[in-house]
Amino acid sequence: MLKFKKLKSLTILFFLVLVLVVYQGSSNEKVYAASPYVNNIYTDKARYNPNDKVTIYADLSNTSGISFSGALYMEITHNETSVYKASQSITLDNGQNATKSFQWTAPTTDFQGYMVKIYTGSGDYKTGAIDVSSNWTKFPRYGYIPSFDSSITQSDVTKQINTLARDYNINAFQFYDWMWRHEVPIKKSDGVNPDASWTDLFNRNISYNTIQNYINAVHNNNGKAMAYMMSYAARESYTDYGVNPSWGLFQDKSHQNQLNVNFNNGKYLWLFAPSNSSWQNYIGNAYKDVINTAGFDGIQMDQMGQRDSIYDYNGNAFNLGTSFSSLINSVKSQLQSNNSSKSYVDFNIVDGTTNGWALDDVSKNSNTDFNFSEIWWKSNNYNDIRNYVEQLRNNSNKKAAVLAAYMNYNENLGPRYEAEDASFNGVDIATNHTGFSGSGFLQNFAQQGDYVQFTVSANETMNYPLVFQYGDNSDNATRTIYIDGNKVGQVQFYPQGTWDKFVYDAYMNTTLTKGSHTIKVSYDSGDTGSINLDSLTLGEFDENSIRLADAAFEASGATHIELGAGLDDAIMLPHEYYPNTSKVMTGALKNSMKQNYKFITAYENLLFDPSISYGDQGNQYININGEKISGNGTNGSIWHMTRMTKDYDILHLINLSNETDSQWRNSTNAPIVKNNLNVKYYVPTDATISNVYLASPDLNEGTSTALSFTTGTDSVGKYLSFTVPTLNYWDMIYIKRDLTAPANNQYEAENAIKTNITTNTNHVGYTGTGFVDGFAEQGDEITMEVNVGTAGNHTLNFRYGNNTGSEATRHVFVDGSYVGILHMPNLSNWDTWGNASLNINLSAGVHTICMYYDATDSSGINLDNLTVK
Template sequence: MLKIRKSKFLTILFSLILVLSIYHGNNIEKVYAASSYVNKVYMDKSRYNPGDKVTIYADLSNTSGTNFTGTLYMEIAHNEISVYTTSQSITLNNGQSVTKSFQWTAPSTDYQGYIVKVYTESGDYKTGAVDVSSNWTKFPRYGYIPDFDSNITQSNTTKQINTLSQDYNINAFQFYDWMWRHEVPIKKSDGVNPDSSWTDLFSRNISYSTIQNYIKAVHNNNGKAMAYMMSYAAREGYTDYGVNPSWGLFQDTSHQSQLNVNFNNGKYLWLFAPSNTSWQNYIGNIYKDVVNTAGFDGIQMDQMGQRDGIYDYNGKSYDLGTSFSSLINSVKRQLNSNNSLKSYLDFNIVDGTTNGWALDDVSKNADTDFNFSEIWWKSNNYNDIRNYVEQLRSNSNKKAAVLAAYMNYNENLGPKYEAENASFNGVDIAVNHSGYSGSGFLQNFAQQGDYVQFTVNVNETMNYPLVFQYGDNLDNATRTIYIDGNKVGQVQFHPQGTWDKFVYDANLNVNLTKGNHTIKISYDSGDTGAINLDSLTLGEFDEHSVRLADAAFEASGATHIELGAGKDDTVMLPHEYYPNTSKAMTGTLKAAMKQNYKFITAYENLLFDQNINYGDQGNQYININGEKISGDGTEGSIWHMTRMTKDYDILHLINLSNETDSKWRNSTSSPIVKNNLSVKYYFPTDTAISNVYLASPDFNEGTSTALKYTTGTDNIGKYVSFTVPTLDYWDMIYIKRAVNTPNNDQYEAENAIKTSVTTNTDHTGYTGTGFIDGFAEKGDEITTEINADAAGDHSLIFRYGNSTGTEATRHVYVDGSYVGILHMPNLSNWDTWSKASLNVNLAAGVHTICIYYASTDNGGVNLDNLTVK
């Protein structure tokens, strides 16, 4: 009899269990354990054209204590469908680390995302993502580059861009503040060749070779390099460079006071009329030179935000908010005619909000390649962002959207050390000025030899921002910083005009190894000025708010420009001035961001496709047993967001269970993890459901999991019921279904989702199996899904009964957006039926139609059917 040692038998049994395949129709779901041999999966490029060769790398290591010989498998899936599998034999000696590769030919279908799973029979696996798109602007994952100093070597630039491209799938980069002047970005002292370096608006050193190295590194990853440029501004002394003040914008009718931005360092940006054709031709030629000389792929156009009550040179009132599209379209034509392959263009809609300033002009009229919008205080809440993204994309035929949204803005976050608790010399503790933290602050920090020394303990080796909170009345002050006795740099402190104001805009980035360190801030011989010192913070982003905000942006249909190339590490954007690095990502946040970017790449078609339509924000779709839910991002709830495509209903669940103010920007508590959520999701009766899947950046490495489900019908309507195994920050459930188009495009009301109404058959002349009765109270609602075969204008024709003696009205919503009031005149009796209609424009595909009894509506009606023509 063959004998097998107990330990080996258990290992074999465990491996067999872990690779058990569960069949769901033609789909296969493989269940695996956490990684043991496979550590990382990544691609050689950030984006591929259809038919390209894709190289997939897997970093492997063996720390098991014994040698391993087995098989390395790879599976590639589009959403839930497996499209390719392969394997290779491997041997890993104990202690060995190797990188293995696979080759795959990208399919011919354009604009598709894929998830790649690499695993062994031992039950370990990791995933990566592939974007097959011939044009990056279809699914932009935008990063940034803020520094171009000459001490950044070519190997630095290659490493930084490889990390962002391979670990985070970034496919385009905004080169921020790389210019010499805003109207002459490339300095050419001889009039022909770029200088080797120049200084920018804020006196930073800019190396042309560093710019070139970054562009080369971006192109090597099949990414695109976008040159940041102000669209309508020139620096002081602009007439020396061929710019004419007659093109300008002015605060008065006699062109005496040109509109400007004063940086309080002797430098200005003077503003010009975007619709002025001379300015358009001038700046268009500058942009062409940027592309032709430096090799950029396009232009990121910026502006300074809302300006009202302004005039052109001739004293005519000027509407800046409707003028940008003229400039954008002129520039686009010039770039296209110069080199159509390097003519990518986007424009910043500053302070983006629903129905906001300049929104319609840019999103509806401008020939940009994707929408870009900087978010400030007019879209503060989660649902503000959702509504804005939906309007922004709807205005532009669902053009892709990128948000510049600065996390934890105006928050001093991270481990804080109070100065009064540090060791110090030559200073003393005081409490006589307001605004300090802790029990006091250190004053009289004003003489050579004064110092304050903190002892800190850090949990991981990384680059840390040292953020000093201080008071400074009048002086431009400096202090020298020492780490463990070694001089590392100098920090500047800025006058605030009062001692009763403590700010935290003085910072320096240093690398600290895990463990204890001393940080000394000293008044050395080269330092100046007097300050009060309040505290030192090791600046960090709040992981919970970042993950929830990204979930909100991405589920809404927009990506987030937030990751950049730091001098020593990947950085995250805390501020509108991109070189600001006052907060850092912890190791756990970096890991979460890698999972997030892999997820949005793999499932780009379920998140960002142009054929995605929006669902209603009401709760009539969904019930989660025992949980507070909301369709509008209410704090303390599970926020549900619905989307539809031809083949799927998509349900996003975002865990706001521990939120207290619903503001996406602010730091927050960790969500309360939800397990085994019992969900009912409602459909019109005409819908046929075939499968339910879950995918999440927080669960199972982003792989799709088929959920068991049942269907049924209750007083609300037809539903599918399933259990969500866990909700950490964000889950995406996508339900495969078919919306059957009925004969003559006539959707019976009794088959719809019903809120506080009933069905009946007690009046003659109805169609189908009955009609909606009791549609007579505020809050009553009927929701259905319809299938529009073609894009264009459609009539929504409602067949109704009304014998109340007065005209009845209802609010009508399409895909959650209000489209008008339905007027239903009084009829002779309840056995008489008539029709009332609204005209709407619909994209091809599945849409929700909601007829709602709002607070301003009146009159009871019976509703028989909806015909879509």
């Protein structure tokens, strides 16, 4: 304890501040305070090959009031291990800004993530991340580009891509709706050279030069450019471009009604049979032109979702859900023959869910480079996503997974201003139609000269979407928008077929400076139609739900395509139509996303590596004193997920303590921050524990902190005890351990993690120090971790005792997935031991084997050991 005697108050204050700055956090880890000198660090590329030169930049400033002279330090770590240190002398005058750089040669080891920390030793530091991977599809961090207008300058493009690559570590970009036609992507009026521009399906201007500028900017950051393409669709009048209707898909056996998507603007997409070889060759040639002419690196293949009871041209029933792999593999082969270095392919598994439509065909049978899946309404809660990601990756030999999951969908979020509280002319307040917000809405907004004027307050300077909630039962309507008296544009309102429906799909984007503004919605001479106006929202994403959803996706083993190139800064994806910008990130959310992407890049090997095995969803591994926990993402709990690698047990804690509904896409409350969580974590008796570490995107710039721990044994098994200092949204605890396979790969049951069962030695013939006894009731369970040296088919042989008079059964789970029922016939007495086995395929590495007494199982057993053959 510090004691002060007769010290002046100012001296005491200075000393306390010094103690807090230098020694906050655990006693064995120096935790730095907010940076007085180092403001930001970034690298010159989004990804590096082994042995590449890596340049790391640090933006510095001095606002301390005095000059600074000293050392600038850099340290690079892989997980908990320091791999490189350097320093240089710097001088910063008061008020001076400067950028300093370090160089590092990436190691020869491929597919590794690193964290880099730069600091001055004055109690400050910032961190960044480095991905050393020769192939970006091993750890994809996928962004998107939604607009290709000629007004986007080359300097705009460079700034946008540099921001996403360097501040958010995005290493590949989906170019969305850039093409002229879906079957003829690049318009060539002379048959040879690309036109300077064209219009897309929705009449947007597409500049070929802008596309080229984006591709070049992506390549300059060592990223990859993926061309979004529909995989089996052609536009109206497709026969003019060499597409034959005999390749099509139809609603009837006589090929009179071809499957199509009508966009209600005179534009259609007509669908074709993915397995038709003529279509495969046609669209393969279109894809090759995309690569050869524009310089894209690969194709992002999309589809239109489930279609049943359909036919090919000849009237044969057609199973669309099992036909995609044929197309994908044909396309992949064609692209590889064309240019193997530009042959990346992924395919959208629409409406992704466990055992979902087309899942097995695409994930098991197709030669994609990674999994891509759009999530709609069949995987709504946190655990749905976790289960789906695990199945998706297991199906595909642990290929990387990217989720297109649209956050805060169907929510009108942000500061809201009710129309009935605004100033207005020519309209009146009403309540006679349902669905409005606030105390009413404004009706009879139908004549020239009518207007509604809102006074809003912008919390920060940025580009805001002005989102109007309205009703319209007439024709398409328009209104002119004025900001602070200046005309800025026109907004379109769409008929809903009833006045008893209020929607919020009318919006426009405009930059507002911080502070108060007037926004006038006016019926000018060029406007049309009648509307009811309900409210104006400055559309924003909900930070709490974004951070919790990303934690759920990433801890489960998938990344999230969510960040795109905006005119002013990075934007976030709110909608399946990627150019939609009806919600924006606040400055606080942008900072959180930077921390998140830095974290998942630095720790990619602990989050996404193919060698990671999955634990099950039971609570047998963990106890947190005084806290509600769950293994299945229950709202109001701390959600735990366990993963294993050869060297680590990995425990994810996601704070759902204040979550309202367990629905990942919905806005929610901020978590209740948990401090000093006393955790008991169970490990195999065979495991030798060396260290426990904590890392989080929410703490200490993502750096790893060593946690003190003790070991012990109780009726459940061997455990570690440690204290988690803080859980905000998501903490990752990774436990360094050695799990050596025992002699003859024989794992003793008494050393397992035991749930509601005991051990005993009262029957002869057992191996080891005893056996598991009382394994006789529903919910009883044993969990083992096994270390498999060679991938392939293995036999799980369980040595058991059973003298109950009938066959005993147990459900067996491997890495959290059900693999079969173990049948154990009755034996002559309890001193006789029998063997029961299951055959499964295991990859090399650590796996969890769980034997569980399910509701459909029967009879008590003793369990002696498990041998993995």
